[in-house]
Amino acid sequence: xxxxxxxxxxxxxxxxxxxxxxxxxxxxxxxxxxxxxxxxxxxxxxxxxxxxxxxxxxxxxxxxxxxxxxxxxxxxxxxxxxxxxxxxxxxxxxxxxxxxxxxxxxxxxxxxxxxxxxxxxxxxxxxxxxxxxxxxxxxxxxxxxxxxxxxxxxxxxxxxxxxxxxxxxxxxxxxxxxxxxxxxxxxxxxxxxxxxxxxxxxxxxxxxxxxxxxxxxxxxxxxxxxxxxxxxxxxxxxxxxxxxxxxxxxxxxxxxxxxxxxxxxxxxxxxxxxxxxxxxxxxxxxxxxxxxxxxxxxxxxxxxxxxxxxxxxxxxxxxxxxxxxxxxxxx
Amino acid sequence: xxxxxxxxxxxxxxxxxxxxxxxxxxxxxxxxxxxxxxxxxxxxxxxxxxxxxxxxxxxxxxxxxxxxxxxxxxxxxxxxxxxxxxxxxxxxxxxxxxxxxxxxxxxxxxxxxxxxxxxxxxxxxxxxxxxxxxxxxxxxxxxxxxxxxxxxxxxxxxxxxxxxxxxxxxxxxxxxxxxxxxxxxxxxxxxxxxxxxxxxxxxxxxxxxxxxxxxxxxxxxxxxxxxxxxxxxxxxx
Numbered sequence: 205x206x207x208x209x210x211x212x213x214x215x216x217x218x219x220x221x222x223x224x225x226x227x228x229x230x231x232x233x234x235x236x237x238x239x240x241x242x243x244x245x246x247x248x249x250x251x252x253x254x255x256x257x258x259x260x261x262x263x264x265x266x267x268x269x270x271x272x273x274x275x276x277x278x279x280x281x282x283x284x285x286x287x288x289x290x291x292x293x294x295x296x297x298x299x300x301x302x303x304x305x306x307x308x309x310x311x312x313x314x315x316x317x318x319x320x321x322x323x324x325x326x327x328x329x330x331x332x333x334x335x336x337x338x339x340x341x342x343x344x345x346x347x348x349x350x351x352x353x354x355x356x357x358x359x360x361x362x363x364x365x366x367x368x369x370x371x372x373x374x375x376x377x378x379x380x381x382x383x384x385x386x387x388x389x390x391x392x393x394x395x396x397x398x399x400x401x402x403x404x405x406x407x408x409x410x411x412x413x414x415x416x417x418x419x420x421x422x423x424x425x426x427x428x429x430x431x432x433x434x435x436x437x438x439x440x441x442x443x444x445x446x447x448x449x450x451x452x453x454x455x456x457x458x459x460x461x462x463x464x465x466x467x468x469x470x471x472x473x474x475x476x477x478x479x480x481x482x483x484x485x486x487x488x489x490x491x492x493x494x495x496x497x498x499x500x501x502x503x504x505x506x507x508x509x510x511x512x513x514x515x516x517x518x519x520x521x522x523x524x525x526x527x528x529x530x531x532x533x534x535x
Numbered sequence: 536x537x538x539x540x541x542x543x544x545x546x547x548x549x550x551x552x553x554x555x556x557x558x559x560x561x562x563x564x565x566x567x568x569x570x571x572x573x574x575x576x577x578x579x580x581x582x583x584x585x586x587x588x589x590x591x592x593x594x595x596x597x598x599x600x601x602x603x604x605x606x607x608x609x610x611x612x613x614x615x616x617x618x619x620x621x622x623x624x625x626x627x628x629x630x631x632x633x634x635x636x637x638x639x640x641x642x643x644x645x646x647x648x649x650x651x652x653x654x655x656x657x658x659x660x661x662x663x664x665x666x667x668x669x670x671x672x673x674x675x676x677x678x679x680x681x682x683x684x685x686x687x688x689x690x691x692x693x694x695x696x697x698x699x700x701x702x703x704x705x706x707x708x709x710x711x712x713x714x715x716x717x718x719x720x721x722x723x724x725x726x727x728x729x730x731x732x733x734x735x736x737x738x739x740x741x742x743x744x745x746x747x748x749x750x751x752x753x754x755x756x757x758x759x760x761x762x763x764x765x766x767x768x769x770x771x772x
Binding site for chain 2: 205206207208209210232234235236239240242243244252254256281284285287290291294297298301302304305306307308310311441442443534
């Protein structure tokens with residue numbers, strides 16, 4: 205690791221001010237992604253500010269409207285095992301439980317989970333392979349390289365990387381907002397606006413700037429959250445990133461879908477909402493696989509698979525069907 | 536053939552110059568140093584070399600003075616160490632405190648060999664800095680037996696042959712000890728059918744154990760025996 209100085213943050217205002225002032229400063233919470241990036245010399249902070257002791261940021265609580273509030277420093281395992289989360293939004297608990305391992309979930313914070321960098325192997329290989337996310341303007345080695353694990357939606361010639369978080373996919377399906385503290389005050393950002401597509405500036409994963417500190421997540425009440433499922437498809441059964449994943453929630457009238465929430469992981473630079481499919485699913489019976497498939501397909505007309513991941517479009521549609529039927533079996 | 540004989544035979548086969556050149560033989564290397572000390576020294580030396588050879592890139596400022604004094608409780612004993620800020624907890628445990636039971640496998644949070652408990656929870660010691668753990672209470676594999684009496688999980692690994700080379704074993708054991716506590720506390724896992732319902736300890740099946748131990752890799756593939764060991768110890772008397 206590149207050498208750095210280290211200090212412990214005492215309060216939010218000072219944290220935001222220090223982070224705004226010096227571009228060499230990085231915040232560390234669980235460290236489960238940042239440590240690897242530093243060891244591989246992908247990032248080289250000159251100063252690490254340990255935010256683990258900031259007070260009041262590890263809460264996990266139900267809100268009076270039926271939603272949930274989760275602090276940025278709540279650990280993934282604490283959120284996954286929380287009975288309120290498991291009952292109000294099982295897809296959040298399931299998405300966390302199929303992320304990483306218990307050891308990593310015991311360390312990793314929810315805020316850090318949103319901030320984790322892509323697992324594109326070229327991004328983490330600093331031995332000379334070009335990567336626009338690591339070094340803007342150097343090129344994309346994956347575009348015509350090994351791109352089996354890469355995006356099928358929303359990519360650009362500059363970057364075809366996917367976002368690796370599972371829980372961000374579930375949060376996206378539920379219209380979560382991210383609370384951000386900065387020297388200018390506190391603002392809330394819908395998670396869909398928090399993340400961005402790569403475009404010509406894939407060096408930026410999200411829309412946070414210097415001085416922005418994530419303080420928590422707000423998950424509004426949605427009827428679909430209570431009857432939901434997160435399905436992750438991967439090359440091995442556990443302890444692996446997704447090929448594709450599906451966060452699905454349904455509001456049902458008997459066996460008929462009143463409304464659906466769908467988001468996917470492993471397919472884009474951000475959690476990918478399937479709005480067209482959600483709309484087409486309204487009024488469809490869970491016992492009519494032909495119409496379910498047709499509705500799901502509405503969100504794949506703009507899929508653009510790469511040389512090595514053509515399989516993902518079909519795999520994704522089958523995974524969505526399976527996820528919806530699983531929710532139906534639980535009904 | 537004795538174990539030492541096997542080692543030296545392998546050495547000769549592996550290196551065609553062995554025995555004909557002036558290179559010292561394996562036995563000569565090992566003559567005045569026992570194997571454990573030799574291996575500890577090797578591991579420590581490699582890790583130390585990694586730290587001191589991490590030279591800043593040309594043009595970047597000289598490394599700042601980055602040493603900090605940290606107090607930790609390790610296996611119930613208070614330890615005060617002076618570490619570079621970039622020292623991982625793993626390297627501090629192995630190289631400064633001298634507890635080499637915790638192993639360095641991938642050093643990237645991918646293999647689980649470095650698993651220890653911090654304040655009762657299993658974590659990867661390669662993915663946190665020693666300075667971040669000031670005041671923490673750490674348990675390593677050296678801290679779970681009571682004197683000469685093995686922890687029941689350690690005994691189960693012996694009884695069920697839960698290892699071959701043994702490199703991942705301390706991590707597997709630390710993970711397994713924590714796994715049993717987590718299941719008793721009602722933690723569900725990705726193998727749990729319905730996460731919305733309370734998890735009952737009796738549901739801790741072999742499939743549950745496999746999922747809950749998936750963060751610990753074993754290159755010898757002793758998984759069936761490890762799962763047997765943990766499943767049996769989970770449900771014994």
